Amino acid sequence: MHNKNRYLSSKQTYLIAGTLSILLTLFSPNLWAIENVSLKIHPQTGVIVDNPMEIKSLPHRKTYQVKHEAFTLQFFFNEKDIFGVILKRDERRPIHFRWCLFRTCEESKHDYKKVIAESSSPPFVQEFFSIPYPFYLTYGFQGIEFSSPD
Numbered sequence: 141m142h143n144k145n146r147y148l149s150s151k152q153t154y155l156i157a158g159t160l161s162i163l164l165t166l167f168s169p170n171l172w173a174i175e176n177v178s179l180k181i182h183p184q185t186g187v188i189v190d191n192p193m194e195i196k197s198l199p200h201r202k203t204y205q206v207k208h209e210a211f212t213l214q215f216f217f218n219e220k221d222i223f224g225v226i227l228k229r230d231e232r233r234p235i236h237f238r239w240c241l242f243r244t245c246e247e248s249k250h251d252y253k254k255v256i257a258e259s260s261s262p263p264f265v266q267e268f269f270s271i272p273y274p275f276y277l278t279y280g281f282q283g284i285e286f287s288s289p290d
Contacts, residue, residue, distance in 0.1 A: 186214045192238075192245035192285035210288035211235050217284075222271040226256075226263055233288045234259045237271055240283030250279065256286075 186205030189198065198204065198217060205214045210233040215224030222237075229235070238245065239252040256269050263269050 191287075192240060192283050194243045194283055195281065196243075206286050208286060208288055211286075213286065220273045222284075223268070224270070225268050226265055229257070229265050230288075231260050231264065233290070236287045236289065238285045238287070239274070239281040240285055241279070241281060243282040245283040245285045252277065252281070 186203040187199060189204045189206060191206045191208060193204075195217075203214055203216050205212065205227075210230040211226060212228040213224050213226050213235070215222050226235070235256040237254045237256050240246075241248040241250040252274050254271055256271070257263050
């Protein structure tokens with residue numbers, strides 16, 4: 141015996157899809173288990189911080205903005221990793237990052253250095269970057285510094 145009603149017709153498929161979309165829009169997004177995150181760039185919303193900066197002096201759950209003669213960037217620090225976007229950049233100069241062992245960011249052999257962008261290489265303006273915390277190190281850091289050597 142052959143079953144002809146084994147598949148939904150196109151009318152039934154559209155009816156089910158339409159009903160589901162209406163039901164989903166009726167419920168408030170606050171009831172969903174999803175947190176909305178915006179990746180839009182808001183240059184004026186970041187807390188302008190000194191460069192270098194002491195990690196403990198950074199207010200929690202804020203976006204920070206660093207202004208340098210060669211770049212301006214905005215970043216979020218979750219007590220571990222850094223996620224940011226470059227707002228303005230002189231592409232002829234590189235952007236370097238350093239986790240500092242000391243609060244004042246004086247040079248130490250235990251500092252962790254990372255190049256965010258080489259000269260004339262990505263990331264460029266309006267592009268994201270991330271700096272994961274070096275989990276393999278057995279000590280912590282007290283400062284952060286962004287720089288652009290000549």
